[in-house]
Amino acid sequence: MNTSFDFEKPIADLQQQVEKVKQVAEKTKVDMSATLKELQDKIQKTKLDIYNNLTGWQKVQISRHPERPYTLQYIEMICDDFIEMHGDRTVKDDKAIVGGFGTIAGQSVMIIGHQKGVNTKMRQYRNFGMANPEGYRKALRLMKLAEKFNKPVITFIDTPGAFPGLEAEERGQGEAIARNLLEMSVLNVPIICIIVGEGASGGALGIGIGDKVYMLEHTWYSVISPESCSSILWRSWDFKEQAAECLKLTADNMYHNKLIDGIIKEPLGGAHQDPKAMAETIKSQLLTDLSELKAKKIEKLIDERIEKFCSMGVVVED
Amino acid sequence: MAWFKRSTKGIFTSTEDKKEAPDGVWNKCPNCKKALHYSEQVEHKYVCQYCNYHLRVGSKEYFEIFFDDNAFAELFGNLTSGDPLNFTDTKSYKDRLVESYKKTGLKDAIRAAHGKIDGQDLVIACMDFNFIGGSMGSVVGEKIARSIDYCIEHKIPFLMISKSGGARMMEAAFSLMQMAKTSAKLALLSKAKIPYISLLTDPTTGGVTASYAMLGDINIAEPGALIGFAGPRVIKETIKKDLPKGFQTSEFVLEHGFLDFIVDRREIKNKLSTFIRIMNN
Ligand SMILES: [Zn+2]
Numbered sequence: 001m002n003t004s005f006d007f008e009k010p011i012a013d014l015q016q017q018v019e020k021v022k023q024v025a026e027k028t029k030v031d032m033s034a035t036l037k038e039l040q041d042k043i044q045k046t047k048l049d050i051y052n053n054l055t056g057w058q059k060v061q062i063s064r065h066p067e068r069p070y071t072l073q074y075i076e077m078i079c080d081d082f083i084e085m086h087g088d089r090t091v092k093d094d095k096a097i098v099g100g101f102g103t104i105a106g107q108s109v110m111i112i113g114h115q116k117g118v119n120t121k122m123r124q125y126r127n128f129g130m131a132n133p134e135g136y137r138k139a140l141r142l143m144k145l146a147e148k149f150n151k152p153v154i155t156f157i158d159t160p161g162a163f164p165g166l167e168a169e170e171r172g173q174g175e176a177i178a179r180n181l182l183e184m185s186v187l188n189v190p191i192i193c194i195i196v197g198e199g200a201s202g203g204a205l206g207i208g209i210g211d212k213v214y215m216l217e218h219t220w221y222s223v224i225s226p227e228s229c230s231s232i233l234w235r236s237w238d239f240k241e242q243a244a245e246c247l248k249l250t251a252d253n254m255y256h257n258k259l260i261d262g263i264i265k266e267p268l269g270g271a272h273q274d275p276k277a278m279a280e281t282i283k284s285q286l287l288t289d290l291s292e293l294k295a296k297k298i299e300k301l302i303d304e305r306i307e308k309f310c311s312m313g314v315v316v317e318d
Numbered sequence: 319m320a321w322f323k324r325s326t327k328g329i330f331t332s333t334e335d336k337k338e339a340p341d342g343v344w345n346k347c348p349n350c351k352k353a354l355h356y357s358e359q360v361e362h363k364y365v366c367q368y369c370n371y372h373l374r375v376g377s378k379e380y381f382e383i384f385f386d387d388n389a390f391a392e393l394f395g396n397l398t399s400g401d402p403l404n405f406t407d408t409k410s411y412k413d414r415l416v417e418s419y420k421k422t423g424l425k426d427a428i429r430a431a432h433g434k435i436d437g438q439d440l441v442i443a444c445m446d447f448n449f450i451g452g453s454m455g456s457v458v459g460e461k462i463a464r465s466i467d468y469c470i471e472h473k474i475p476f477l478m479i480s481k482s483g484g485a486r487m488m489e490a491a492f493s494l495m496q497m498a499k500t501s502a503k504l505a506l507l508s509k510a511k512i513p514y515i516s517l518l519t520d521p522t523t524g525g526v527t528a529s530y531a532m533l534g535d536i537n538i539a540e541p542g543a544l545i546g547f548a549g550p551r552v553i554k555e556t557i558k559k560d561l562p563k564g565f566q567t568s569e570f571v572l573e574h575g576f577l578d579f580i581v582d583r584r585e586i587k588n589k590l591s592t593f594i595r596i597m598n599n
Contacts, residue, residue, distance in 0.1 A: 162528075164548030164556050169566060172576045174527030174547035181501035182533055186509070201485070201494060202528040202547070209498055223485040223494040223525070233407035233487060247490040248403050257402065259491050306502045310463055312495035313456030314400035 001269055004065065007050060007058050008269075014043045047268055054218065056244035056253075060226060062218040063197045067272040069279070070129075071098055071113030071156040074196065077279035078104055078286070082111070087138060091171060094135030096127045096163070097207070099142040101151065105287055110146035112139045112207055113156030116197070129198075130163035133176035136206045140180050143187055152190040152290055155207040158197030160225065162206065177206040184209035185306055190293035192286060194264065195219045195251075196271070211305050212289050215251035216278075217266040221259075222249035259312055347371055363583045372540045372583055374520060377429040377444040380479055384442060384587055390433030393441070394464050397457050398425050402492055411488040414450060422448045426457035427482070430465045432474065436591040438598060441469050444479040447521075453486035454526055459496025462530060466503040475513040475594050480531040484524020497529035504533050513597045515590060518545050518568070518577070536578040536593070539568035540586075546571075 003012040018039050025032040054062070062068075075082050082102035086093040099112035114131065117123035139155075146153050162173055184191060184207075193210035199221030215221055224232075226244035231237050248254070251263040264285055267274035293301065343356040349371035363383050364373040382388045398415075405411040419425065427449040432441050443465045445452045462478065469476040485493040507514055516534030518527075520543035527547050531537070539545060546553075546566040554561055564570050568580045581589050 162547065164552045166553060166557055166559075166561070166565070169546050169548065169553065170574050172532070172574065175532040175576050177528040177547070178497075178501060178530070178532040181498055181529055182505045182508075185498070185502035186505045202497060202525055205494060205497060206528075209502075222490050224487055224490075229487055239407075243407075246403065246405055246407060247487075249490065254491060257491065259495060306506070309495060309498040309502050312499060313459050313492055314402035314489075315456050315460045316398045316400050318396050318398070 001273060002067075005058070005061055007054070010046050011043060011050065014039060014046060018043070051218075051268060051270075054250075055241065056220070056247070056250050057226060057241040059218045059250050060198075060220050060244055062270045063220050065270060065272045066118075068197055069271055069275040070116045070118070070158060071111075071196070072115055073275065074113075074156060074279055074282065075102060075111055077276060078283045079111070080104070080106065085142060088134040088141055090137060091134045094127075094132050094138055095125055096129050096131040096159070097135035097139055099139060101146075104283065104290070107287075107290055108149075108151045109290070110142055110151050110153045111156070112142055112153065113196075114159040114204075114207070116158060127163060129159045130161055131159065131203060131206075132163050132165070132168045133171040133173050136162075136173075136176035136180050139207050140176075140183055143180075143184065143191075147188050150189060152192065152293065153187065153210075154286060155191070155193045155210065157193060157195045157199050157204045157208055157221075159200055159203045160198050161200040162203030177202045180206045181209055185309065186302055188298050188302070190290070190296075190298075190301060191305070192289050192293070194282065195221050195260075196282075198225075200225055209305070209309065211293055211301055212262070213260045214262050214264050214285065215254060215260050216264050216271060216282075217251055218270050219251060220244075220249040221251075221254055222247045345373075347373070363586075365583050370541070370582070372520065372542060374447060374481070376424075376446040376448060376481075377431075377479075380444045381429075381431055381433070381442065383583065384435055384440070384477070384590070385431070385433035386435065386437065390431040390442075393430040393432055393468060394461050395425065395429070397460055399455055399457050399489070401488075402456075403488070403490055405488040405490070407488075414488065418449050422446065424449050426455070426461075427452045427486075428458045428461050430461050432468070435587060435594065438591065438594050439472070439474045440477055440594065441465050441474050442477045442479060445481040445526075447481045447483075450486060452482035452526075453484065453493070454482055454496050454524075455486035455489040455493050456496060458482075458486075459493075459499045462496075462500045463503045466500075466507050469512055470507060470510045473510075473512060475515065475597065476507060477515045477517060477590065478530055478534070479517045479519060480522040480526050481519045482522060482524070482526040482531075484526055494525065497525050500530040501533060504530060508535075513594065515593070517586075518571075519543050521545070523547065523549055532576065537576060539571065539577050539580050540583055541568055541580050543568045 079102035084100040098115045114129045116129035117126040191210035193213045195215040226240040229243040230239035254260045267277045271278040347366040350369040352368045364375045430443040516537045518539040
């Protein structure tokens with residue numbers, strides 16, 4: 001297993017020990033299998049210990065791991081067929097949001113998601129997963145198309161935020177996101193949303209109104225990134241760990257606060273350690289939900305969708 | 319909700335004292351720096367008579383500007399913020415709330431009321447910037463949601479007056495979900511074919527712009543207001559260039575097609591009253 005974070009160092013150290021023992025065994029032809037077994041057990045225990053006790057900030061780090069699968073990779077692993085569609089029919093094609101019709105185990109669906117790049121060049125091409133208004137408008141166009149042909153909508157959310165640029169403002173970033181929130185809340189087909197990486201604020205919510213909203217185990221979802229929160233509330237970039245705790249942005253926190261419908265377990269160490277296994281888990285969750293949601297009357301589904309979001313919030317009534 | 323019924327019977331009580339300004343209360347216009355006497359401010363609807371600068375005012379002043387004889391029934395005035403995340407940064411959220419209650423005399427960053435505008439029913443929800451920067455937490459979302467329900471039930475047009483720095487970070491994801499809540503309710507208001515007027519005032523930014531503020535049947539603004547999604551500082555850091563003059567002003571947003579018109583506060587009651595009359599006819 002490749003490790004990349006400070007908090008994974010104990011695992012890396014043990015893995016190094018394993019390598020050393022193997023080398024010694026090779027050289028001396030002494031049977032070290034008992035020692036190796038002990039070390040492997042220790043590694044497994046250490047992994048469980050680390051990944052089951054991640055802090056908010058550590059989860060934020062995992063959610064941003066450059067080798068995590070992004071939307072198009074999930075689509076490739078989950079769909080039998082997929083036809084990508086482009087453009088908002090008004091301004092341009094936003095590369096930070098992708099979408100199209102596809103089939104999952106024979107069922108037709110519309111899949112839409114943020115797309116991050118897989119290398120330096122592609123990261124720029126995808127604008128780091130930060131959509132402009134035309135991205136949200138492309139998403140809405142595709143959702144309306146799905147509604148017209150009665151196909152469920154699935155969204156994959158993974159964005160550090162809607163793009164805060166000059167042209168984004170000129171073309172109405174706020175309006176584009178707002179429109180999606182309104183339209184998605186009454187869209188006449190089932191919607192399933194999964195936060196697969198970063199769920200930053202309005203940029204995430206803009207494709208995040210669903211009958212089922214899930215977070216992968218090591219993702220985050222909140223109104224602001226811990227870094228920006230730190231800079232605003234603490235007036236310094238140094239409190240990101242603390243901000244991550246305060247924001248209660250992990251899947252566990254969000255589920256506990258009834259702001260999402262469920263958590264999808266990741267392979268040990270995170271989705272990037274075994275993308276195939278991750279995709280399989282997502283696929284089986286989607287199939288379960290698709291049959292449940294498709295069996296429901298759409299009017300009831302929409303009522304429940306609206307009711308769910310309208311029940312979110314804590315007020316004191318005296 | 320006994321209280322709810324009372325207001326629907328049409329018993330309108332002026333909950334605001336018509337405070338006569340004590341003599342000698344002056345303010346400086348933040349724009350032209352000329353001194354403005356309190357009585358002049360009231361007379362000119364809190365617009366500087368020298369340079370037309372629109373002073374930042376709150377729900378008290380807006381209710382006075384819109385409602386006939388300043389008579390209205392406040393709605394959902396009993397709602398206050400919880401602290402669902404037990405949030406503490408350099409200060410605890412609870413302490414911030416208590417300080418804000420003391421400083422502003424308000425219960426949160428929004429008040430809602432039912433009154434008449436030239437004899438026609440209107441529900442107004444108006445944000446108060448003085449309360450934690452007009453930030454949108456659960457109370458803001460909930461009052462808007464309930465106001466919309468009230469408008470649907472009683473078939474009354476809805477005016478939302480936005481004035482906000484955006485989300486209330488101390489409520490984190492709860493704050494974010496108020497965007498979803500208010501937008502979903504507006505979808506229902508739209509289905510009920512009840513007019514929704516969104517008035518954007520200085521400033522309207524962040525999650526407020528990305529939800530209810532931009533979803534009006536008509537979106538209108540006061541002159542010179544800062545209106546945008548991302549804050550100017552963030553944009554400047556992103557593009558590493560100076561922002562053009564007039565960027566993210568009402569006039570800029572109108573020019574780019576996201577507002578129906580800009581209206582001077584001294585004309586606004588008349589103009590909206592006409593709009594409502596046309597819609598009700
Ligand atoms: Zn002036």
